Amino acid sequence: MGKQIWKPGNMLYPLPAVMVSTGDTKGDTNILTIAWTGTVCTNPAMAYISVRPERYSYGMLRESGEFVINLTTEKLAWAVDYCGVRSGRDMNKWKETGLHKRKAEMLEFAPLIRESPVNLECRVTEVKELGSHHMFLAEVKAVHADEAYLDKNGRLELNHAGLLVYSHGEYLAAGKKLGTFGYSVKKKAPDQKKTVQKKKAAAHKKRLEHKKASNQKAT
Numbered sequence: 001m002g003k004q005i006w007k008p009g010n011m012l013y014p015l016p017a018v019m020v021s022t023g024d025t026k027g028d029t030n031i032l033t034i035a036w037t038g039t040v041c042t043n044p045a046m047a048y049i050s051v052r053p054e055r056y057s058y059g060m061l062r063e064s065g066e067f068v069i070n071l072t073t074e075k076l077a078w079a080v081d082y083c084g085v086r087s088g089r090d091m092n093k094w095k096e097t098g099l100h101k102r103k104a105e106m107l108e109f110a111p112l113i114r115e116s117p118v119n120l121e122c123r124v125t126e127v128k129e130l131g132s133h134h135m136f137l138a139e140v141k142a143v144h145a146d147e148a149y150l151d152k153n154g155r156l157e158l159n160h161a162g163l164l165v166y167s168h169g170e171y172l173a174a175g176k177k178l179g180t181f182g183y184s185v186k187k188k189a190p191d192q193k194k195t196v197q198k199k200k201a202a203a204h205k206k207r208l209e210h211k212k213a214s215n216q217k218a219t
């Protein structure tokens with residue numbers, strides 16, 4: 001079977017579905033759901049969000065140059081969807097979702113969402129008017145981590161939070177651990193090595209038996 005070739009479009013999945021909180025300089029604040037987001041630099045820590053100018057939040061982002069990326073979990077899935085299909089023009093999404101604001105450390109106008117496990121305070125450095133979406137490139141000014149997800153050594157166990165993923169129109173929960181960073185080149189423990197060797201030997205034996213059987217058939 002071949003592969004179909006489609007016209008250019010967005011098919012880069014999975015993505016995080018984050019809730020972005022922002023505010024204007026008069027004290028009005030809002031939440032919108034964003035999937036067009038990512039990390040772009042480690043040092044300085046930088047991230048981006050891409051937003052359509054017709055969103056109610058767009059004016060706030062432009063005016064204050066501030067936003068908070070709030071990571072989301074399974075528990076927050078309903079609010080994530082709601083904040084992505086309803087506009088702050090017509091309602092107060094804080095009230096409707098029951099989410100709570102918290103004052104940021106480094107920002108003046110954009111609040112954090114208290115219920116989110118991790119919040120990234122961002123200050124806009126540049127706006128790129130790309131087309132349908134304008135990209136807000138920003139420097140991360142502070143990161144908040146909920147103590148509920150810290151282990152006894154103070155290490156963040158983010159993957160125990162039930163992080164939410166957006167993929168091809170659906171929300172999924174990230175769950176199954178397949179390895180850790182660098183595991184493909186890590187030295188194997190001796191008993192693990194033995195298991196791998198045994199598996200390889202069994203596979204080799206199977207291949208030989210299969211070859212023998214097909215040779216017998218052919219003759």
Ligand SMILES: Cc1cc2nc3c(=O)[nH]c(=O)nc-3n(C[C@H](O)[C@H](O)[C@H](O)COP(=O)(O)O)c2cc1C
Nearest residue numbers: 032033034035036051052055056057084086087088
């Ligand atoms: C899963 C999901 C992802 C979304 N991603 C984006 C995005 O990356 N950029 C954007 O402009 N809108 C995105 N939206 C749409 C906005 O969140 C939506 O239009 C929202 O109602 C805007 O709120 P506001 O008018 O209060 O600002 C997304 C919606 C959903 C449900």
